Amino acid sequence: TLDQDAIEALLESYDKESRAIREEAFKMSWFMRGGLSYDDAMALSLTERKLVGELIKENIKTTKESGLPFF
Secondary structure: OOHHHHHHHHHHHHHHHHHHHHHHHHHHHHOOOOOOOOHHHOOHHHHHHHHHHHHHHHHHHHHHHHOOOOO
């Protein structure tokens, strides 16, 4: 059992974590230029989100190195 302070802290941590996941999903959708919808990004597992994040980082690096426009 948890006291009220511990419950409030736990709920706050859940809120922060869920906000971070939603933010990450929006960013993935933006970087993928519609190739991955927000709903699809929200359905990804943690492992899949990490893989997509790595792909995005690689693509940004390649774009910078090639001198091609990013936006």
